Amino acid sequence: MGWRHLQGDIDVPYLTERGSFREVLLLDRLRAAIRRINLDEVGRPWLDEARINEAVSILERLGAAKLMEANQIATDLLLRGTTVAGDPTRHGGREQTVRFIDFDHPECNDFLAINQFRADPPWATGESDFCVPDAVLFVNGIPLVVVECKSPAATDPLAEAIEQLLRYSNQREWVEEDEGIERLFHYNQIMVATWFYGARAAAVGASAEQYVEWKDTAPVPMAQVAAELGVERQSAQQILVAGVLRPAHLLDIVRNFTLFKQDAGKTVKIVGRYQQFRAVHAALHRLQTGQTRLQTGDQDGRGGIIWHTQGSGKSLTMVFLVRKLRTLPDLRRFKVVVVTDRQDLEKQLSQTAALTGETVRKATSIEKLKELLAEPGADLVFAMIQKYQGQESALRMRDLEEEGRPFGSEELFPVLNESPDMLVRR
Structure with a gap:
C-alpha cells in the first residue's frame, strides 16, 4: 500500500x-x-x-x-x-x-x-x-x-x-x-x-x-x-x-x-466522508474526460447529478469540489457558479463556501449577475434562480405561451461568456 x-x-x-x-x-x-x-x-x-x-x-x-x-x-x-x-x-x-x-x-x-x-x-x-x-x-x-x-x-x-x-x-x-x-x-x-x-x-x-x-x-x-x-x-x-x-x-x-x-x-x-470523496472524484473525472458542447455539437458531456439525502453534507461536497478544482492545473481556471432557489439556502451555502478560502461573490441583481458571469477568470459566484426569472422574463414567457411559441424561440438572454471553463452547481 x-x-x-x-x-x-x-x-x-x-x-x-x-x-x-x-x-x-x-x-x-x-x-x-x-x-x-x-x-x-x-x-x-x-x-x-x-x-x-x-x-x-x-x-x-x-x-x-x-x-x-x-x-x-x-x-x-x-x-x-x-x-x-x-x-x-x-x-x-x-x-x-x-x-x-x-x-x-x-x-x-x-x-x-x-x-x-x-x-x-x-x-x-x-x-x-x-x-x-x-x-x-x-x-x-x-x-x-x-x-x-x-x-x-x-x-x-x-x-x-x-x-x-x-x-x-x-x-x-x-x-x-x-x-x-x-x-x-x-x-x-x-x-x-x-x-x-x-x-x-x-x-x-x-x-x-x-x-x-x-x-x-x-x-x-x-x-x-x-x-x-x-x-x-x-x-x-x-x-x-x-x-x-x-x-x-x-x-x-x-x-x-x-x-x-x-x-x-x-x-x-x-x-470529508467516503461518499463526498467518491462524488468529488467522479465529478472531476467527468470534467476532465467529458466533451464540451463545441466538441459534440450538441450536449455538454461534463455535467451530472450527485444524489444527496437531506443533511448528508451537500454543501461541504461543494466546498471540497472547489478546493480540489483549484489544485488541478487543467481545472483550476474554472469559474464556479452556484445557483440556489431560496434566500436562506443562499446564505447557508455562501457561508459554507467561504471555507474554501476563496472570496464568494454574490449577485445582488440581474445586472450584477450578468457582470459577474461575463468577467473572465476563475472565481466563485452565487446567484438565486429568481435573478434569471425577473418580472420582465416572466411576462415574456406568458406572452410566448399565449402566442403558441415555445420559450426559447427567441433570445431572451444574451451570451455573456463563451468560455467552456464554467461549472454551474444547482
Whole structure:
C-alpha cells in the first residue's frame, strides 16, 4: 500500500528514531524530507542546515495552548508551508516558501508506520506514566494518523478503541486532569478506531458518535484492491485502509477534504466522508474526460447529478469540489457558479463556501449577475434562480405561451461568456 513499517519499542527511544520519548516528530526524517522536496528552479536542493532548522522549529513551536487551535495552526503549516530567508545569490534575499509535504507528488514523500509507539506526556515522572498508541503513521516524520486496535473478543471493541483515542488526546471532557499525550495530536489528521471485523475514522476532537465507516475504496476500484490484497471480499478494516490510508488518498484528504469552522465558539475540525470523496472524484473525472458542447455539437458531456439525502453534507461536497478544482492545473481556471432557489439556502451555502478560502461573490441583481458571469477568470459566484426569472422574463414567457411559441424561440438572454471553463452547481 506504500507504507514502510518500523517495529516500536517502549524501552529505547532511538529505536523509533527519537532522542526522547517526549518527542513526537521524527526529526531526522523531517529534515531529510524538507531538504529533498524543496528544490530550486533547476530541480536541486538549496536549503542549508540553518534554514531547515528554522522551518523545523516553526513546526515544533506552534504557539497555541489548546489542542484544536494547535491542530489548526499545524494543519495550515502542512498545507501552506512556512517562509525562510532566501539565498542571497539565488533569490536576492527574498523570502522563500518551505514545504513540509509535497502534495503534488505523493511519491516524493516518506511514509512510515510505527506500531506500539510510546509517547510520554510532559508530566510523566515514572516508567508507567506513558501512552502507547497501537500504530502511528508518519508522513515525512510528522504523525498524521493515530490508530487504536482492539480485540474482537472485547465486549464493545469500537467503544473501547474510541475511548482510548479520546484519553490519549485529552478529549474526555469529564476528566479534569490531563491524562494523555496531547502534543502527538497537534499534527493529527485522521483518528482510526479498529478491530478485526470493522473500522471507523474521524477527525481529532470528534465525539464517539462522529466516528464513521469508510465504505468504498474509490477512486481505486474495489476489485483492484481485492486483487492487491489477494482476497475475494474486503473487510471493513481493509476498505478503510485502502480508501483512506493509501498514501495518495491520505494526502488528498488532508489537502482538499479537511477544514475548520467555528461552532458555538469552539473550533471544530471536519474531514470529508467516503461518499463526498467518491462524488468529488467522479465529478472531476467527468470534467476532465467529458466533451464540451463545441466538441459534440450538441450536449455538454461534463455535467451530472450527485444524489444527496437531506443533511448528508451537500454543501461541504461543494466546498471540497472547489478546493480540489483549484489544485488541478487543467481545472483550476474554472469559474464556479452556484445557483440556489431560496434566500436562506443562499446564505447557508455562501457561508459554507467561504471555507474554501476563496472570496464568494454574490449577485445582488440581474445586472450584477450578468457582470459577474461575463468577467473572465476563475472565481466563485452565487446567484438565486429568481435573478434569471425577473418580472420582465416572466411576462415574456406568458406572452410566448399565449402566442403558441415555445420559450426559447427567441433570445431572451444574451451570451455573456463563451468560455467552456464554467461549472454551474444547482
